[in-house]
Amino acid sequence: MLSERRLQVLRAIVQDYVGTEEPVGSKALTERHNLGVSPATVRNDMAALEDEGFIAQPHTSAGRIPTDKGYRLFVDKLAGVKPMTAPERRAIQNFLDGAVDLDDVVARTVRLLAQLTRQVAVVQYPSLTRSTVRHVELLSLAPARLMLVLITDTGRVEQRMVDCPAPFGEAALADLRARLNSRVAGRRFSDVPRLVEDLADAFENEDRGTVTTVLSTLLETLVEENEERLMIGGTANLTRFGHDFPLVIRPVLEALEEQVVLLKLLGEAGDSGMTVRIGHENAYEGLNSTSVVSVGYGSGGEAVAKLGVVGPTRMDYPGTMGAVRAVARYVGQILAES
Amino acid sequence: MLSERRLQVLRAIVQDYVGTEEPVGSKALTERHNLGVSPATVRNDMAALEDEGFIAQPHTSAGRIPTDKGYRLFVDKLAGVKPMTAPERRAIQNFLDGAVDLDDVVARTVRLLAQLTRQVAVVQYPSLTRSTVRHVELLSLAPARLMLVLITDTGRVEQRMVDCPAPFGEAALADLRARLNSRVAGRRFSDVPRLVEDLADAFENEDRGTVTTVLSTLLETLVEENEERLMIGGTANLTRFGHDFPLVIRPVLEALEEQVVLLKLLGEAGDSGMTVRIGHENAYEGLNSTSVVSVGYGSGGEAVAKLGVVGPTRMDYPGTMGAVRAVARYVGQILAES
DNA sequence: CCTGGCACTCTTCACATCCGAGTGCCAGCG
DNA sequence: CGCTGGCACTCGGATGTGAAGAGTGCCAGG
Secondary structure, three states: OOOHHHHHHHHHHHHHHHHHOOOEOHHHHHHHOOOOOOHHHHHHHHHHHHHHOOEEOOOOOOOEEEOHHHHHHHHHHHOOOOOOOHHHHHHHHHHHHOOOOHHHHHHHHHHHHHHHHOOEEEEEOOOOOOOEEEEEEEEEEEOOEEEEEEEEOOOOEEEEEEEOOOOOOHHHHHHHHHHHHHHHOOOEHHHHHHHHOOHHHHOOHHHHHHHHHHHHHHHHHHHHOOOOOEEEEOHHHHHHOOOOHHHHHHHHHHHHHOHHHHHHHHHHOOOOOOEEEEHHHOOOHHHOOEEEEEEEEOOOOOOOEEEEEEEEOOOOHHHHHHHHHHHHHHHHHHHHHO | OOOHHHHHHHHHHHHHHHHHOOOEOHHHHHHHOOOOOOHHHHHHHHHHHHHOOOEEOOOOOOOEEEOHHHHHHHHHHHOOOOOOOHHHHHHHHHHHHOOOOHHHHHHHHHHHHHHHHOOEEEEEOOOOOOOEEEEEEEEEEEOOEEEEEEEEOOOOEEEEEEEOOOOOOHHHHHHHHHHHHHHHOOOEHHHHHHHHOOHHHHOOHHHHHHHHHHHHHHHHHHHHOOOOOEEEEOHHHHHHOOOOHHHHHHHHHHHHHOHHHHHHHHHHOOOOOOEEEEHHHOOOHHHOOEEEEEEEEOOOOOOOEEEEEEEEOOOOHHHHHHHHHHHHHHHHHHHHHO
């Protein structure tokens, strides 16, 4: 167990290192934080912290820098979440309020988050899995060609073409549309397969093929679109990674392009509350020198998707967490209103 | 006017520099290309080329590197477009054929282009301006709330919410839907305003407010969505910019985030044929050390949007142009089929 | 347990040196 | 008139040396 003062020393090291991006020595520490003890004492504490693996020195006779483990302790025990100031909160709200549709909400959120944190922002589109169906629409484009449009309560719209095995009349189309909506409107996605199971039975033989085709397309849409989409922004902030950014930036850019990786990353993060993944805690190797701060957001009490930022392990955790939390909260509000 | 041999020297310089990324000297040139003359002669030619501004030396006693003007001459007079090999063409077609919808086509195109050229790829979504309306759909979500869905011949779908001034019955809705489609289906976007001008006249007084609201929303959609969308990929290739990439990468990333900038860039490019913008020829300052190769693509003879790549001025122009042209051609085919 | 002192280690920077690639110029040759 | 070989010159990059400075670990004393 570490003494109280040693924790203070660790906190001071993290804060200074985040600020200066340079290894911090015992003398500088005592000068900038009044710990009430001499450099020599701090040196002893540092030696202890190093033994425990919380800090390390790049080379002998250099200052110390926090390790991933050190940041972990800092985040868990030493740092709070820095709340946004009132003007900042107003700015967030104003900025998001201008959005006209879901795409716009997500786009604005990404920009906002990137600007506030000065890091790379990642926002997941609201998931279909936990959404409910608002409406299903069928349009006849050609005698044997339909378009299926699915509208969710989060404002998301998905469309699919359906090639019918046989021509399908307007009356049957209207019938199917009505039956479909009366069964699934307002219901959760996960319930839909069960609810439409026997729908084809109500139709004439000649139309059944088309109906089952439509239904399977609908179910496919629900499943396929579980492959969530993402929006990313603020990649220019990658240049603020530190002096060695040329080495680090490539794998990070590659990770950002692989939406699968990012989605997995967000998916692994805890479902409730904010998650911070530091350095090697990230399963994906290319992100081993980054930290990911993420949190779920949603229109109701339940999270429908996640958002977060990717930045250097050497980041301002309290500030970043504050920004991420605030943005998530306001996005949730916006979604609830629309 | 430059002699034939001097042009050969310039070509050799460009090719070597693109390959090695290092200033190329007279001796190396004579060794790698059999120009049939001695280094001394080449030196004279180089001096002349430098006087004309086609090449420059980073410092005295270094080799020469091409200037923007030199690349320009190379592209205009010395380089052809390198056609794709048959296997490459097959790979392109196979890869694009797997696409399921418009988003997927664009996403695959971006990936493909980035991989083929090993540079940053930019693909513009097919424009609405030159498209035609395939279908307009109206859905009743609530008594006084409609959803307007616009489907284009390029497979693009846009939706808008419409808040009605008064409740709007199902019968009136069906009527409006039918009238609307009979007038605009298959017509060009630019013709739509004229075609729906007097549509409200056919309705009862109480419904007219809603009809005009719907119509103005429709017209807004046409105009607003002229703000085209883009997809970008292959940003990890920015790390291949050269030794000084840390300096260059930031403004480029910023430019890529500003879709407005990119759209303007693509917009300025010539409407027909391939356009190559080299270094300072790009109006946007952040892209002054990049070249942009772009070309229009479309389902018919007419281009509906553009695609291209952004790379270092020191790029393999013939290969890049070949890849861009081939991809544009195949995307056009795919769009025509769907 | 804290503190001041001290010897030690390493990095960093400035400065000097050397080497070689590449140039420009010139005189000579076909 | 254009090409060529020769030659002196320039300059950047690599290498080496030395001094300075930051930081550490350890120890003896309060």
